[in-house]
Amino acid sequence: MPDYHVDHLTHLEAESMFVLREVATQFREPCLLFSGGKDSICVAHLAYKAFWPARMPFRLLHVDTGHNFPETIEYRDAFAEKVGARLLVGSVEESIRSGRVNEETGPNPSRNALQTVTLLDTIEEHGFDAAIGGARRDEEKARAKERVFSHRDEFGQWDPKNQRPELWTLFNGRMRVGEHFRVFPLSNWTELDVWRYVQREEIELPSLYFAHDRKVFERDGSLLAETEFTRPSDGERVETRTVRFRTIGDVTCTGAVESQASSLEDVIAEVAAARKTERGTRADDRRSETSMEDRKRQGYF
Amino acid sequence: MTTRNDETPMLRFFTAGSVDDGKSTLIGRLMFDTKTIFEDQLEAVEKSSKKRGDERLDLALLTDGLRAEREQGITIDVAYRYFATPRRKFIVADTPGHVQYTRNMVTGASTAQLAILLADARKGILEQTRRHAFISTLLGIKNIVVCVNKMDLVDWSEDAFDAVVRDVQAFASKLDVSNITFIPISALHGDNVIERSQNMAWYEGPSLLYHLEHVHVGGETNLVDARFPVQTVIRPHSDEWHDFRGYAGQVQGGVFKPGDEVVALPSGFTTRIEKIRLVDRELDEAFWPMSVVMTLEDEIDISRGDMIAKPQNRPEADQDLTLMVCWFSPNKPLQARSRWAVRHTTQEARAIVQELHYKVDVNSLHRVEGNVESLQLNDIGRVTLRTSAPLFHDPYRRNRMTGSVILVDELTNETVGAGMIR
Known part of the structure; x- marks a missing residue:
């Protein structure tokens, strides 16, 4: 008898679908964190496949900082409609207005960290017991340590030194009332895997991922878009360059890279040859050596 | 999309060994030399190394991602890393060496197809490496690569290498392992990691990466029992x-x-x-x-x-299971009559411990029989469970997925044990 193997994307897809089906059955009220970025799009696509021809049993939750690229919001709404998923928006703006959080001040204000409060509030308000995210272990060194089923205590905190052993594919989603889980179906995918999968599945992405002309300025080695939320300070010169985004998040902390990659093929070639991590363009990760771990401990994505 | 050939396009392996044998350095080296490490990651590591006053770039900082790990210079939890060559995609679990983190090592090993065990050329294999070798085989890993590391510190000596090989072979003869390969390396300098080393002309085998790219791991999935x-x-x-x-x-x-x-x-x-x-x-x-x-x-x-x-090929379906159990709980021991939740494939049931037969001394691999009252943290032993419903299972040796269970504490919801059926 010959050996049977599937290619590695098919293998990753099958594992992720297994994880998503476990979430649907082990939890009472799971949601899928949807930012309009390629990773969460990929997870939502997998969820669509895992439950077809039924509708995916998750609501899409977008934690909206109010500092978005308009392209992201357009894409988000169209996507939710296309897959027939219900969309819920948690608003950081609202958290600020109601006094739950204070807007950052200083030279590089960002609402990125504030999202944690809005996220945890939304999870509590709607009684979500699991939030599915698109984080991958290859993104960042603290994420490399995280389980697929990652437990959060009643304060939404992650305890990295005391994670549950996670063996084989026997995921343990048991918890006490008030606690919840974060689940990461793309844990074992790399950035390149995601791109190749997008290509293979012919998944449509927001236009921001492809090269376009945009007014940008340089700050701490990142190229930031000029928007109503990100304005150049003295000495920072705005110029039009051909750029694209490797990750899409809040406008204030998502840097662009100069690129001529206007098609998926070009982007894949660029990612395969890239010498900097995609999060290298994220100002939020560069605040300290363990800034991701610190944010995750408090309940960040 | 699906292919039928002899080689898997994706290989999962884990690294194990004692503290300071250089596991994290080796993975750092594999990633560095396959150009998987990005410039900004490298810059961050350079900065951290310099800040700590290290003489050389500390590649272990690439995988020891938690604050506590970086402060103490040890690995606490599994870090998963990814790299690819044109031949294969690799998923690496870098597992901790310290005995109190054995449960995290078991986590990394449970999904692996191959184990890399590191041994320090000056010290041979230590207790922790024996424990890891034993657990690897218990978890059904058939391919083991022993990397005799720090060859630079023994003047690239063939005798030193041979001494470790003899040591491991004596121990491994008691283990259920089909393929064991020895490679002398220096993770720090990169000798025999990607390229064959110029410093050890006496060694005629492949480099570690070549071995990982070509090793045959097919046949480990069960294609007979549907x-x-x-x-x-x-x-x-x-x-x-x-x-x-x-x-x-x-x-x-x-x-x-x-x-x-x-x-x-x-x-x-x-x-x-x-x-x-x-x-x-x-x-x-x-x-x-x-x-x-x-x-x-x-x-x-x-x-x-x-x-x-299939009607002609059914799994076993009894309520009495005998298994080898690795115990993870620092607070509650496994004892006769104790009750747990048990998770198996997509089933969940309750289980009561009928009998604790023996414990295994991981150094001698001897059974400790008689008067064994409990399994404590990191103990391994043979246990019979009675479950509240039949579990449709196969022996772990035939099928890792239908032959494995986890035990969960119903009070704390913690995963407290891993079991391999017969």
């Missing part, structure tokens, strides 16, 4: 799919084809497979690791936790 644990039932309740009733799951053994006669357990009803679907695509066959939806010709009662198999 097993399909049902995860969930798909009922669309839509006009278009009004009567659709599909069983979603991942094939965990054997091959299923449309038209095959199947049996549903526990009901025992038999029917035939109508279609196997991946979204709107109809498949000619399904095998591990494919996640699919099956429809059956007859409507029979099947729900999550049930198993679809």
Whole structure:
């Protein structure tokens, strides 16, 4: 008898679908964190496949900082409609207005960290017991340590030194009332895997991922878009360059890279040859050596 | 999309060994030399190394990602890393060496197909490495690579290498391992990691990366015993799919084809497979690791936790299971009459410990019998459980997925043990 193997994307897809089906059955009220970025799009696509021809049993939750690229919001709404998923928006703006959080001040204000409060509030308000995210272990060194089923205590905190052993594919989603889980179906995918999968599945992405002309300025080695939320300070010169985004998040902390990659093929070639991590363009990760771990401990994505 | 050939396109391995044997450095080296490390990661490591006053770039900082790990210079939890060559994609679990973190090492090993054990050329294999070797084989890993590391510190001496090889072979003869390979390396300098070393002309084998790219790991998935644990039932309740009733799951053994006669357990009803679907695509066959939806010709009662198999080849279905258990709880021991929740494939049941037969001394590999009252943190022993419902299982040696269970503390919800059936 010959050996049977599937290619590695098919293998990753099958594992992720297994994880998503476990979430649907082990939890009472799971949601899928949807930012309009390629990773969460990929997870939502997998969820669509895992439950077809039924509708995916998750609501899409977008934690909206109010500092978005308009392209992201357009894409988000169209996507939710296309897959027939219900969309819920948690608003950081609202958290600020109601006094739950204070807007950052200083030279590089960002609402990125504030999202944690809005996220945890939304999870509590709607009684979500699991939030599915698109984080991958290859993104960042603290994420490399995280389980697929990652437990959060009643304060939404992650305890990295005391994670549950996670063996084989026997995921343990048991918890006490008030606690919840974060689940990461793309844990074992790399950035390149995601791109190749997008290509293979012919998944449509927001236009921001492809090269376009945009007014940008340089700050701490990142190229930031000029928007109503990100304005150049003295000495920072705005110029039009051909750029694209490797990750899409809040406008204030998502840097662009100069690129001529206007098609998926070009982007894949660029990612395969890239010498900097995609999060290298994220100002939020560069605040300290363990800034991701610190944010995750408090309940960040 | 699916291919039939002899080689897996994706290899999962883990690294184990004692503290300071250089595991994290080796992974850092593999990633650095396969150009998987990005410039900004490298800059961050350079900065950290310099800040700590290190003489040389500390590659271990690439995988020791937690604050506590970086402060103490040790690995606490598994870090997963990814790299690829044109031949294969690799998923690496870098597991901790310290004895109190053995449970994290077991986590990393449970999904691996190959183990890299590191030994310090000056010290031979230490207790922790023996423990790791034993656990690897207990977890069904058939391929072990022993990297004799720090060869630069023994003047690249063949005698030093041979001494470690003899040491390991004496120990390994008691283990169930089919393929054990020895490679002398220096993770720090990169000798025999990617390229063959110029410093050890006496060594005629391949470099570590070459070995990882070419090692045969096929045949480890069970293609004989068809097993399909049902995860969930798909009922669309839509006009278009009004009567659709599909069983979603991942094939965990054997091959299923449309038209095959199947049996549903526990009901025992038999029917035939109508279609196997991946979204709107109809498949000619399904095998591990494919996640699919099956429809059956007859409507029979099947729900999550049930198993679809072939009538002539059924899994065992008794309520008394004998298993080897690794115990993880620092607070509660496993004792006779203690009760736990047990998770197996997509089933969950309750279990009571009927008997604790013996413990294993991981150094001598001898059984400690008589008067064994409990399994404590990091202990390994043979246990008989009585479960509240039959679990449809196979021996772990035949199928890692249908042969494994986890034990969960019903009070704290913690995963407290891992069990391998017979």
